[in-house]
Amino acid sequence: MVINIDLDDKSYEITIGNLSKLNFNTKVAIITNPKVSGLWMQKLLSSLQAKEVYIITINDGEQYKNMQMVEHILDNLFNHRFDRNSLLIAFGGGVIGDITGFCAAIFQRGIEFIQIPTTLLSQVDASVGGKTGVNNRFGKNLIGAFHQPKAVYIDTQFLSTLPKREFSAGVAEIIKMAVMFDKEFFNFLQKSSLYEENNLQLAIKKAVELKAWVVAQDEKEKGLRAVLNYGHTFGHVIEKQTAYSTYLHGEAVGIGMMMANYLAIELGLLAKEQNKEIKKLLQTYQIPISYDIKNVENFYDQFFFDKKSSQNSIKFILPQGIGQHKIVQGVDKERVLTSMKNFLKGS
Amino acid sequence: MVINIDLDDKSYEITIGNLSKLNFNTKVAIITNPKVSGLWMQKLLSSLQAKEVYIITINDGEQYKNMQMVEHILDNLFNHRFDRNSLLIAFGGGVIGDITGFCAAIFQRGIEFIQIPTTLLSQVDASVGGKTGVNNRFGKNLIGAFHQPKAVYIDTQFLSTLPKREFSAGVAEIIKMAVMFDKEFFNFLQKSSLYEENNLQLAIKKAVELKAWVVAQDEKEKGLRAVLNYGHTFGHVIEKQTAYSTYLHGEAVGIGMMMANYLAIELGLLAKEQNKEIKKLLQTYQIPISYDIKNVENFYDQFFFDKKSSQNSIKFILPQGIGQHKIVQGVDKERVLTSMKNFLKGS
Numbered sequence: 076m077v078i079n080i081d082l083d084d085k086s087y088e089i090t091i092g093n094l095s096k097l098n099f100n101t102k103v104a105i106i107t108n109p110k111v112s113g114l115w116m117q118k119l120l121s122s123l124q125a126k127e128v129y130i131i132t133i134n135d136g137e138q139y140k141n142m143q144m145v146e147h148i149l150d151n152l153f154n155h156r157f158d159r160n161s162l163l164i165a166f167g168g169g170v171i172g173d174i175t176g177f178c179a180a181i182f183q184r185g186i187e188f189i190q191i192p193t194t195l196l197s198q199v200d201a202s203v204g205g206k207t208g209v210n211n212r213f214g215k216n217l218i219g220a221f222h223q224p225k226a227v228y229i230d231t232q233f234l235s236t237l238p239k240r241e242f243s244a245g246v247a248e249i250i251k252m253a254v255m256f257d258k259e260f261f262n263f264l265q266k267s268s269l270y271e272e273n274n275l276q277l278a279i280k281k282a283v284e285l286k287a288w289v290v291a292q293d294e295k296e297k298g299l300r301a302v303l304n305y306g307h308t309f310g311h312v313i314e315k316q317t318a319y320s321t322y323l324h325g326e327a328v329g330i331g332m333m334m335a336n337y338l339a340i341e342l343g344l345l346a347k348e349q350n351k352e353i354k355k356l357l358q359t360y361q362i363p364i365s366y367d368i369k370n371v372e373n374f375y376d377q378f379f380f381d382k383k384s385s386q387n388s389i390k391f392i393l394p395q396g397i398g399q400h401k402i403v404q405g406v407d408k409e410r411v412l413t414s415m416k417n418f419l420k421g422s
Numbered sequence: 423m424v425i426n427i428d429l430d431d432k433s434y435e436i437t438i439g440n441l442s443k444l445n446f447n448t449k450v451a452i453i454t455n456p457k458v459s460g461l462w463m464q465k466l467l468s469s470l471q472a473k474e475v476y477i478i479t480i481n482d483g484e485q486y487k488n489m490q491m492v493e494h495i496l497d498n499l500f501n502h503r504f505d506r507n508s509l510l511i512a513f514g515g516g517v518i519g520d521i522t523g524f525c526a527a528i529f530q531r532g533i534e535f536i537q538i539p540t541t542l543l544s545q546v547d548a549s550v551g552g553k554t555g556v557n558n559r560f561g562k563n564l565i566g567a568f569h570q571p572k573a574v575y576i577d578t579q580f581l582s583t584l585p586k587r588e589f590s591a592g593v594a595e596i597i598k599m600a601v602m603f604d605k606e607f608f609n610f611l612q613k614s615s616l617y618e619e620n621n622l623q624l625a626i627k628k629a630v631e632l633k634a635w636v637v638a639q640d641e642k643e644k645g646l647r648a649v650l651n652y653g654h655t656f657g658h659v660i661e662k663q664t665a666y667s668t669y670l671h672g673e674a675v676g677i678g679m680m681m682a683n684y685l686a687i688e689l690g691l692l693a694k695e696q697n698k699e700i701k702k703l704l705q706t707y708q709i710p711i712s713y714d715i716k717n718v719e720n721f722y723d724q725f726f727f728d729k730k731s732s733q734n735s736i737k738f739i740l741p742q743g744i745g746q747h748k749i750v751q752g753v754d755k756e757r758v759l760t761s762m763k764n765f766l767k768g769s
Contacts (some may be wrong), residue, residue, distance in 0.1 A: 146489060146558075153560040181528070184555060184566040208531060211493075213500040219531040220567055 080203060080287050082223060089202060089227040089287075091280055092248040094118070094191070097228075098127040099162055104152060106175040107166040108135040114236050119166060119191065129155055133174070137319060140170045140209045142218065148178045159183050162225070162379055168194035168241075169201045169324070173216070176207030180222035187225040193233040195245025196325050199252075199282040202227040204290045209398075215311075229283075231275055234367050243360040244325025247306075247419040250356055251332060252282045255305050258398030260285070264356060302400045305392040306331035312377045313366055322363065329362040337394040342403065349397050375408065423627055427550060427575070427634050429570060435551060436634075437572040438627055441465070444575075446472040446509055451499060453522040454513040455482040458540050461583050466513060466538065475503055480521070484666060487517045487556045489565065495525045507531050509572070515541035515588075516548045517672070520563070523554030527569035534572040540580040542592025543672050546599075546629040549574040551637045551647075562658075576630075578622055590707040591672025593601055594653075598679060599629045602652050605745030607632070611703060649747045652739040653678035659724045660713055669710065676709040685761040686740040689750065696744050718762040722755065 076091040103125040107116070109132055116130070131151050133144055152161070165175035165188060171191055177186035192198045208219020234242060246269055253261035260281050267274040286303065293300040310331030315321065322330070336353060339345035357364050368374050378389050388404055391411075395401040423438040450472040454463070457477055463477070478498050480491055499508070512522035512535060519537055526535035539545045555566020581589060593616055600608035607628050614621040633650065640647040657678030660669065670675070683700060686692035704711050715721050726735050735751060738758075742748040 124555055142489070142493060149558070149565060150560075153558070153564065177528075181524075181555075181565050181567055183564055184553065184568055206531065208528075211496070211500070213497075217500065218496060218528050220528055221531055 076276065078280065078283055078287060080223075081291050082205075085205075085223040087224055087226050088284055089145060089229060091229045091231075091276055091283075093232065094122050094228055094230040097123050099123075101125060102127045102129070102155070102157055102161040103164060104129045104155070104157065104161070105164045105166050106131050106133065106148060106171055106178070108133060108171060110135055111167045111171070111202055115162065115166075115193065115233060118232075119164075125162075127155075131165045133171075135167075135170070137170055137210065137215075140174050141211065142209055144174060145178055145181075146211055148174070149182060152178070152182055157182070157186075159186055161186055161216070163188040165190045165194065165224075167197075168192065169197045172197050172201040173219070175206055176222050176224065177209055177219055178204075178414050180207050180220035180227055185222065188222075190227040190319075192227070192229060192422055193236055195234055195242050195279075196248055196323075198229045198231075198234075199245060200248050200286070202229065203283055204303075215314075229279060230277070231272060232249045234275075234284060239361075240323060240326070243362050244323040244329070246360040247325040247329040247332070247357065247362045249278050249282045250362075251303075251305050251328065252308065253283045253401045254332070254353055254394050254397055255302050255392075256285050256289075256398065257281070258396075261352075261356075261397050265352070269360070299419055302392055305394070305400065306335055308389070308391060309334040312374055316374075319417055326363050329357055330364060330366045333357070333364045334366075334394055334415065334418050335391065337393070337418040338391060338406070338411060339401075341408070341414040342376065342393065344393050344395045344401055344403075346396070349394075352397065353394075365421070371412045371419075374415065375411060423623065425627065425630055425634060427570075428638050429552075432552075432570040434571055434573050436576060438576045438623055438628055438630075440576055440579065441469050441577040444470050444536075446470075448472060449474045449476070449502070449504055449508040450511060451476045451478055451502070451504065451508070452511045452513050453478050453480065453495060453518055453525070455518060457482055458514045458518070462513075462540065462580060465512075465579075470511075472509075474490060480518075480764075482514075482517070484517055484557065487521050488558065489556055491521060492525055492528075492556055495521070496529060496531045499525070499529055501703070504529070504533075506533055508533055510535040512537045512571075513540065514544075515539065516544045519544050519548040521556055523545075523552075523569050523571065524556055524566055524705070527554050527567035532569065535569075535572055537571045537574040538575060538768075539574070542581055542589050542626075543582055543595055543670075545576045545578075545581075546592060546626055547595050547633070549576065550630055550633045551650075559721075576617060576626060578626070581622075586708075587670060587673070590709050591670040591676070593707045594672040594676040594704065594709045595678070596625050597700070597709075598650075598652050598675065599632045600666070601679070601700055601741050601744055602649050602739075602747045603632050603636075603745065604628070605743075608699075608744050616707070648737065648749060651737055652741070652747065653682055655725060655736070655738060656681040659721055662724065663721075673710050676704055677711060677713045680704070680711045681713075681762065681765050682738065682740055684765040685738060685753070685758060688757050688761040688764065689740065689753070691740050691742045691750075692750055693743070696741075700741075700742065712768065715762055715766055718759050718766075721756060721762065 080087050080088040137290040163179045165172045190202050205221045205223040207222050269275045306328040310327040313327045336350045391403045426438040427434050510526045512519045552568045552570040554569050555563040616622045653675040657674040660674045683697045738750045740748050
C-alpha cells in the first residue's frame with residue numbers, strides 16, 4: 076500500500092508493507108538505538124544498498140533527545156565527510172525520528188532523510204507532518220524545524236518485538252484520529268481487532284491518510300492541525316506532573332482524551348453514551364483512562380506553562396460527537412474544573 | 423525604494439531608505455552586538471513599537487557564531503517566555519544576521535524574524551537568500567537552515583560608522599554581482615563613485631535585485647545560485663590559510679575573484695583586457711587583489727576540503743567576459759596550477 080503525501084515540491088510516499096530493496100547512490104547514515112539495532116539491523120542492512128553505510132547509535136530515551144545528542148550526530152557526519160548529497164535514515168521510534176529529522180534539517184542547511192519507524196506510535200504519528208526537534212530544559216520539542224522526509228517505510232513486522240504497552244500507546248493515537256475525524260473508522264475499530272495483521276495495516280493506513288489530509292491543508296500548524304492535539308493539552312500536564320516517567324506519551328494522551336471528553340460533555344458537545352464508547356475502545360487495548368488529579372486548580376494553572384497556550388488564551392480540542400471536532404476558546408475556568416471533577420468521579 | 427522578493431508564501435519586501443516606524447503587536451527580541459548597540463540602538467528604539475522589547479547582545483565576531491551562542495540566545499528567549507508569535511530582529515552585520523536567522527528557524531520550529539543589516543556586505547548579500555547558520559570546528563556555516571525573513575530594512579545611514587575596509591569588502595560583493603550578471607551595471611560602477619549616497623543606494627538596489635532574481639529561481643541552491651560563489655572557491659582557501667584573521671570575507675572574495683579571472687583567461691573565457699578593468703575597479707576601493715600563494719599544489723589540494731566540492735569534482739564559477747558567467751567542471755589540474763602562477767606573476 077502506498078500513500079502519497081502531497082506537499083508540492085516536498086511531496087513524498089509512505090509505503091506500508093514488507094520492507095523491500097532500498098537502493099541509494101549516496102553515503103547513508105542509519106541513526107538508531109542499541110535496542111532496535113540489536114533486533115532489526117540485520118533485516119534493514121539486508122535490504123539496503125548504498126555507496127557507504129554508517130551506523131550511528133544513540134542512547135534510547137526521551138532524555139537523550141537534546142542538542143548535545145544533535146551535535147554528537149552532526150560531528151559524526153562531519154567526521155565521516157558526509158556532504159549535501161548524503162542521506163540519513165531514522166531507524167527507531169519517535170525519538171529517533173525527531174532527532175534524525177532535525178539533524179537532516181540543519182546539516183549543511185538541510186539534507187534528505189528517510190523514516191523507517193519501528194513503533195506503532197511513530198508509524199501512525201511521526202511519519203507524517205514533517206515535525207522534527209529536540210527537548211531542552213524548558214520543555215519538549217521546543218527546538219526544531221519543519222523538514223519533510225524523502226520517503227517513509229512502514230513495516231508492521233517491526234512491531235512483533237514491541238512491548239504490549241507501547242503497542243497500546245500507538246493504538247491510542249489511532250483512536251484519537253477516528254474520534255476527531257471519522258465515525259466510520261471508529262466503527263471499524265470497534266469491530267476489528269488490531270492484533271490481526273490485516274486490520275492493523277488497514278488502521279495504520281487510515282490513520283496516516285487522515286493525518287496526511289490534515290497536514291496537507293495546514294503544513295505549518297496554523298489552524299486545522301491543532302486538532303491533532305486532542306488529548307494533548309491535558310496529556311502534557313499529566314506527563315509533566317509525573318516527570319515523563321509513569322506514562323508513555325500515547326498513554327498520557329489516552330487519559331487526556333478522556334479528560335477532554337468530560338469537558339466536551341460539560342459543554343454539551345458529547346453525549347455520555349458516546350464517551351462510554353470511546354472509553355470502552357481505549358480499555359480494549361488496556362490504555363489507561365483514569366488519573367488521580369489531586370488538585371484541579373493546580374492542574375488548571377499548568378495549562379499556561381504549555382507552549383500551545385499563546386497569549387494565555389487556552390484552546391481546547393474537543394470531540395463534537397464521534398468523528399467530528401471543535402476547537403473551543405475562552406472556556407470559563409469553573410466549567411473546566413467541574414469537568415475535571417466529573418472525570419475523577421467517572422460519571 | 424522597495425524590492426519584492428517573490429518566494430510564494432515566503433515572499434517579503436526589502437525597503438531601502440531611512441528606517442521609518444516599525445510597529446509590532448508582539449514580543450520582540452533585538453539580537454545585536456555591543457558595537458552596533460552602542461552606536462545605533464537609540465535610533466532603532468526610537469523607530470520601534472512593540473508589546474515588549476528585549477535586547478540580547480552577543481559577542482562580536484565570526485568565532486562566536488556557533489551552537490553555544492545559539493543555545494545562549496534560545497535560553498534567553500525561553501526565559502523571557504517568547505512564543506510562536508514572537509519576533510526576532512537581527513541588528514548588525516552578517517554574523518548577527520546568520521545566527522539570528524538560525525535561532526528564528528529552530529525556535530519552536532520557526533518564528534518570524536526581521537533583518538536590519540548595518541554593514542554594506544550584509545545589506546547587499548545577507549539580506550537575500552534565506553541562508554542562516556553557524557560555524558563548527560569542521561568549517562563555516564556547516565550547521566544551518568533556509569529561513570526567509572519577514573522583511574528587510576536597509577538604511578545606508580548605518581554605514582556612516584562602518585570602517586573603510588568593511589565598506590570596501592561590501593563593494594567587492596557588488597562588483598561580483600556586476601561581473602557575473604550585468605555588463606551595464608559594471609559600466610555604472612566604473613563611472614559612479616559609491617562614496618556618494620545616491621549612487622550607493624542605486625548600487626545596493628541593483629545588487630539586491632540581481633541576487634533576488636538568482637535566488638527566486640533557485641531557492642535551495644541546486645543550480646544557478648552557485649554562480650554567487652564567484653571568488654569564493656579560491657577565497658575560502660585564502661581565509662582558511664590565513665586563519666580568518668588577515669582578510670575580511672569580502673576581501674578574500676575579492677582576491678578569489680582575481681584568481682578565478684586568471685583561470686578564466688587560461689580557459690579562454692575572459693580577455694586580459696577585461697580582467698584589467700575588473701582589477702582597476704577593485705583597486706578603486708582598495709580591495710586587495712594579490713595574495714602570496716606560496717605553494718600552488720598545496721593551495722589546489724585544499725579545494726577538496728571545501729564543502730562545495732561534492733564527490734571531489736570541483737566546480738569553478740568563472741566570468742565569461744564581463745556580465746556573464748560559466749560554471750566549469752572537470753578542469754585539468756595543470757591548467758588550474760598554471761593560472762595560479764599567472765595570477766602570482768600578475769600577467
